[in-house]
Amino acid sequence: MKKILLICIFTFLAFQLKAEERYITTSDGVQLYVKIEGTGEPCLYLHGGPGSGSYWVEKFYGKQLESEFTMIYLDQRGVGRSSSPGNKDFSPERMALDFEEVRQALGYDSWITLGHSFGGILQMQYVENYPNSTKGLIMVNCTLDINESFCESWSPKAAEFLEINNLPGCANDTLPLMNRMQSHIYELKQKDIFWKMGFATKEAEALLDATYSEIPDWNFDFGNAAFSYDGYWKDFKPATANVTIPVLFYYGTKDWMVGPNHYKGMKFPNMLLWKNDGGHIPFMENQEDLQSAITAYKAEYNF
Template sequence: MFRFLSSTVRFLMLLLLVALSTVAQAQKQAALPVGSRAIFTYDSVKLFVQVAGQGTPCLFVHGGPGAGSYSFEKLGGNRLEDKLQMVYLDQRGSGRSGSSRTKNYSMARIVQDMEELRQQLGLQKWVVMAHSFGGTIATAYAQKYPQRVQALVLVNSVLNPVASLDSMLAYGTSLLPAAARPAPSLPQMQRFGMVMGALQQLKLAGQLQFSHDSLAARAMRVSRAVPGNPEFAQQVFSGRLADYGQDYAPATAKLTMPTLVILGKDDRTTGATAATYQFPRKQVVTLPGKHNSFLEQPAQFRQAVVSFVQQLPR
């Protein structure tokens, strides 16, 4: 069709196409405004979101369940903000976010919250980074919306909550003197509650997830700096949300986005090994320490994440 147009018209059309392409590219790469904001989900739950830094957009998926994103932001995420534009989301019923009036805390709903956030921020894709229990949520999101995940970064992440609980119970029990250990014949959740209570009473709880008591104390101080919403955690631990007991490890074999897995050498919380994460395009970095590699090995954690992100296709 172009051959029937005058050279002037063809030139103007080419200029228009170039201009439109430039605008589209600029919109695609435009940085998000930094600062805190509230977004509302389709079912009217108010979610707290903090955007900080510059570079590749990266959603942080916190663990807990219900821990909120503040501790990671201040103890690990802030070291990445010169290379990544971090999007810290407090999940519904967690941290500084509101609760669901209908008590909808299903995995599908949490995943949909993340997708609605991406849409409201106007992002085509983002890196999804998760810590601890957040690994299950991040994997479920990547499973449903693989085209929206530029890459995954799983930091001391849980894929199988049942295996995680088993591992924590066994390790927590081993930290206790024999007289304080619950009878093996008791139900698992009862034993877990008794072990956690005994660890707290004997001031040994920090050893479960931290290599040093000073790190545990620092993490505790930061976590107490902002108010928290306990409802999501209460719903999960009530046992009424069966989908949070699912093993997501098998699903990873079909997720082809680049994935960085960061492990703690002595992490007894995840119930996982390097082989648990079956992503076809995975990189595994094992760091000294337990369950909070970003706090225990901050320089190595930053190096691993920045190096990985810089290798991603643009």
């Protein structure tokens, strides 16, 4: 009888912990894909890209995250499995409202947000607009100022890999920043060395890229529109001084996408700063170190 009772309990718990996939309709009619899995404090994953989606992080690092948090994987509007707005509103303010509407729909009083790369900008916009909804920030290789990341790290490193001498730098460049970025991307891909910007190996880049073919009809609309909005080019670093909730800021000494010195502009009053001797994709390439950082953050701030 005792054995049967234990089997029933474990079966019930397994059912309770089963992942939930659903679509949440925003106030302007967008269908947002959401997946919930794990136990512990609720944690909203805000992907980078812009437009990289939540699937690859769930696939490569989901089990570790789900052992620490109740993870909410969200494909942002115009990304992956989510739909696009009829009015083509991809503004930072509308994105922040999406996150708030998801929180309300799921019934959480507040949550932690975990951002990667461009996701840091979304985290800052959200915490500025809805300061009472977020109890902590985990920032993994995040930029809070795209101009700085591009001009001080992305562009110089790309030029080094491409063996371009005497690049004028952003201040004296005759090309607009976006044109220069597109030029670098094209040349890096032509030489099949784009992987050097964000990965330790070419094989890791291929592994991540392959995940996009696993989702049919992937939506790229936000990725194509994001940089046309001035709000995404804002320098959020000064605003960090006013964010008093606990922050884990995790950065890589070989992260050329964001910049190995970008962390120096962070002024969060309650911050655990964590240095990793890796690149931009610790969810794949530096998993043990990232897990140590998250565990230390939770212990430091009693999450």
